[in-house]
Structure formats: structure tokens, C-alpha cells
Amino acid sequence: MSIEIEHVNKRFGHFVAVDNVSLSLPAGQLTALLGPSGSGKTTLLRIIAGLEHADSGRIRFHGEDATDVHVSRRGVGFVFQHYALFKHMTVFDNVAYGLTVKPRRLRPGKAEIRRRVMELLELVQLDWTAHRLPSQLSGGQRQRIALARALAVEPKVLLLDEPFGALDAQVRAELRRWLRRLHDDIHLTTVFVTHDQEEALEVSDRIVVMNQGRVEQEGTPEAVYDHPVNPFVFSFLGQVNLFHARVQDGQARIGDLALPMAAPDHQPEGDGLAYVRPHDIEILAEDDGQGALAAVIQGITVVGPTARLELKVAGGKDLIHAELPKTQLAPLGLSPGMKTWVRPVNSRVFVGHRNQNPPVAEPALHPRD
Template identity: 55%
Template sequence: MSILVQQVSKRFGDFAALDDVSLEFPTGELVALLGPSGCGKTTLLRIVAGLEFADAGRIVLGGEDVASIGTRERQVGFVFQHYALFRHMTVFENVAFGLRVKARRERISEPQIRAKVHELLGLVQLDWLADHYPAELSGGQRQRIALARALAVEPKVLLLDEPFGALDAKVRKELRSWLRRLHDELHITTIFVTHDQEEALEVADRIVLMNRGQVAQIGAPQDVYDAPESAFVYEFLGAANRLAGRLETRDFVADAGGYRVSVPDGDLPARPQDGRAVAYVRPHDLALQPASSGEHGINVSVRRAIPLGGTVRVELAAPDASVWEVELDRAGWRALNASPGQALRAVPRSLRVFPLQDR
């Protein structure tokens, strides 16, 4: 089922949670609503589900305006961050609940319910826990049961609100991969809310990045990461080292250290104009050289090095007193033979420039 969001606005008192948002979600797509806390992503999800109502605009599901249609009739499955399982019911009873409370004319027989519940528990690989209670399950298992319960009523749309936010990092990663595989098997139109950039980049077909109640950028995960349209998007999607300066005839000139570099067209604003600007460089796009190397770069000094398995994250004191990060493999860090306080030269392999007010 396709989802169309047309000019939706929602206020809570003086706070504009959504400001004239229009989006389209094609049938069978898995889309991440990504953004900082308070950007409006959960409010939008709840409006699609019918748990909140917009002040203006409309929601169209499968070609039908659902303004006057209740949550149950929208054929939407909703999974919350904290599972919302019934603690007094077994796993089997939790999954069966939505089937048993349907109107009599829509309800399938008890043998059919039992068969369907076991099929769903098999789908989420937890059939062996059918007789257990939620308190006996791990967080990851409870979240998979919550998803099975949402799927039991055969929703045309699946909505997930921070589905893995309460889980530890290892379980989150496992469930992300599992959700992607499950979606590829079922092809249900799915929207999930997250503030985790890595989660969105790994799982989604498309990302909708939101900020202050509006859409900041839409696109395939790699496209948005590689071609951010604003400084906000660049900073939000991963670590970023920031350097203030100015743009002079397509050259970026840093305020501190006298660093000047010609910027390729693809890394400039759409309509570059001379004036105040900010340059960004990713930690993996920053090379480190000895201060005596003669490389044209930015003077920095080592604050500390943090081993992270096969890589080393190095914190640097930048000329403007900010802290930069660079990612190196262990061999590259050993070759530098640097220690805290030592002066080095940071050489950007690429950097992205935005007007200073574009944040």
C-alpha cells in the first residue's frame, strides 16, 4: 500500500512539530524517518497511524483519504520502542490477540488462528518460546514478538517507532539485519523512525531526514551521505570536522592557520558566492603527515589516540581550538610514531563547503 502525506502540519501549543510536510512512500518500500529529537518524525508516524490528527493537510493510504478512518480500519501495524506486550499473556497469546479481537464477521476460526500464530513465530524464529511470558524473554526477543503481533493482522503498512532504541548495541545490529531480511521477504510498505544514522544507512531503501518539523533531504542512503544539500545534513550523517572561513572565487580560505585550497565544483554550494563559509571533512577523508613534511594542510597537534580494534581514532587540537577526529588503520598510526602534544599536518583528501548561514 502506498502512503501519501500532503501538506501536513501539527502544532502542540506554540511548538510546530510539523510544518507543511509532503512526502510519498511507494508500495513495498522501507523508509527511515531520521532526525534529532523533536524534529517531528514520531509525530508524523503517529499521524499516519491515526494515533494523532493533523491540524492541516491529509494522509492518503492506498489512494484513500483516511481523515475519517480510525486506526483499526487503516490496516496499519504499529511497533513501539518498548514492545507494549501484555505481561500476563504468553508469547502465543500476545501474537494471537489482534486476531481474536477482530469483529466476528472478520475473525478466522481458532484452528486457523493457532496455525497463523505458529507460522508468524516461525517467521521471527521464536516458535520455541510460544508458552513463555514476556518477562522470560530478552529485549531482542520481546521486540521480535512485538513485530510478529503487528504482522498477525496482515497490515498493509508497518510503522516502527524507534524499534531498537532500548536494546544494546550488539542486539540492535543483529535486529537491523534481521528486519532488512524480513522486509525483503514480505515487501510490506514500512516506515521506521530512528535517530541512529548508522541504522538508517544500513537498513533503509530511502532516508527522509527531518529537522525542526520540515524535510531537510530525501534520497537513497548513500546518495544523501555522499551529496548532502546542507550543513545540517552533513553534520547529522556521521562524524564531521568543521573549519570556519570564507569562499573566495571557489577557493576556501580558513580563518585560522592560513589554509587555502581550491574546491571542486561538486563540493561547493549549488550557487557558490564569495562570503562567509564553513568547510567539513570526514575523519576518514583526513590524512596526517609529519609537521616537517611540507604538505599543504592544516596545523594540528595530537590530543590522544584511541585504539578501536583494527583502527585508531586520533583526537586532534585544531587551529580554532576545536577538537577534530581522524580515522587511521593501526599500521598508519604506528608509521607516524606520534605522541600526545606532537605537532602534525592534517591534509584533507576532500572537503565540503557550505555558506555559513546554511545550518
């Protein structure tokens, strides 16, 4: 089922939580609402669910207006960050709950409820926990049970609010992969809220980047990461290095160093900031005469297969962050204190942002987001 969001606005007092948002979420896709605290993503999700009412605008499910439809009649399944399982009920009864409280004329028989619950527990690979209490399960298992409970009522749309936010890093990574496989099996229109860029990039079909109640950019994970439309999106999706640059005659330069730049013909001329990701910094042990900046290595940190370098360019105030495979450290002979050369191999220049810091979202002003 597709979801259409048309000019939705929501305020809490003087705080603008959602600012004239319009989106079209395709049927069967997994869409991530990504942004920092206070960006409006959770409020928008709650408006889609019917847990919040928009001040203005419309919500349509598959072309039908659902704006004023009560949450109980929208056909949505909702998974919260903190499981919201009934502690005194077994896993089986938790998953069955949504079916057992249906009006009598719509309620399945006991045999059908049992069949559906056990089928869902098998789907989330936890059928062996049916007679256990939630307190006897791990955090990751409880979240999978919460998802099974949401699916039990056969929702038209599945909504997840920071579903893995309360879990440790390893469990989060495992559940991300599991959720992606599950979605590929059931193809249910799914919208999930996250502030974790890696989570959104790994799991979703589509990403909507939000900031201060507005949509900054939407598209596939690859498109949003590789072609950010503004400095906020670039800086929010991973660490970046900033260089003062000037665009002139279709070319960007950091001093005398020419920068590789996407779509240079479409860039306005003037001063700006060049955004370069750490993995797009080439490290040279010697100056090859093809254009590079002299720098001194301030520190090296090895994290698994990746080496992270901090460097300072001569005359520069800020550190440059670079990443390269750990296996390249020895061949290049890199060590702290060593003079080396750095060369951006990919960059994006935003003219008019010179001498400005990357955009920063305002802190959360409402507990729901």
C-alpha cells in the same frame, strides 16, 4: 502500498510539531524518519497511523484518502519501543490477539489462527517460545514477538516507533540486520522512527531527515550522507570538523590551503564554513609540500580496528578529529605530542555560515516525540 503525505501540519499549543510536511513514500520500501528529539518524526508517524489527527493536510494510502479513517480501519501494524506485550498472555496468545478480536464475520477459524501464528513465530525465529510468557524472554526476543503480533493482522503498512531504542548496543545491531533481512523477505511498506544515524543508514532504503517539524532532506542513505543539502544534515549525520573557509573563483580555501570541494562551480562566493568528516582527514608524518596544515596530536584512542586522533592546528582553538585504520599508526609513527600535518581530502563548504555553530535542534517539547 504507497503513502502520500500532503501538507500536513500539527501543533500542540504553541509548539509546532509538524510544519507543512509533504512526502511520497514508495510501496515496498523501508523508510526511516530520522531526527533529534523534538523534530516531529514520532508525531508524523502517529498521524500516518491514525493515532493523532493532523490540524490540516491529507494522508493517502495507495491513492485513497485515509485522513479521516479510524486507526482500526487503516490496515496498519504498529510496533512500539517498549514492546507493549500483554504480560499475562503467552507468546502465542500475544501474537494471536489481533486475530481473535476481529469481528466474528472477519475472524479466522482457530485452526487458521494457529497456522498463521506459528508461521509468524517461525518467521521471527521464535516458534519455540510459543508457550512462554513475555517475562521469560530477552528484550530482543520480546521486540521480535511484538513485530510478529503486528504482522499477524496482515497490515498494508508497518510502522515502528524507535523499535530498538530500549535495547543495548549489541542487541540493537543484531536486530537491525535481522529487520533488514525480514523486510527483504516480505517487502511490506515500512516506516520506522529513529534518532540513531547508524541505524537509519544501515537499515533503510530511504531516509527522511527531520528537524523542528520540517523535512530537511530525503533520499537514499548514500545520497543523504554523501550529499547533504545543508549544515544541519551534514552535522547530524555523524561527527564533523568545521574550518573557516572562503570561496572565490570556484575554489574554497582555508587560509592558503586549497580544499577539494564537490561541485565548486555551483558554490556562491563568500565566507563560510567547510565541513569535513573525520575519515576525510589525511594524516601526514611529514610535510609533502602539496598543501597541508601543521598540527600537534593531542590524543589517540583506539576503538577496534579504528584509531581516533585529536589534533590542534597551530593558532587554532578547536580540536580536529581524524580517523584512520589502526594499522597506520605504527608506520606513520604517530603518538601524542607529535607534530604532524593534516589535509582534508573531501569537504563541503556552506557559504554564509561563517562564525556560526552547527545547527542544533531544540529540545523535545512534547512527550510523543
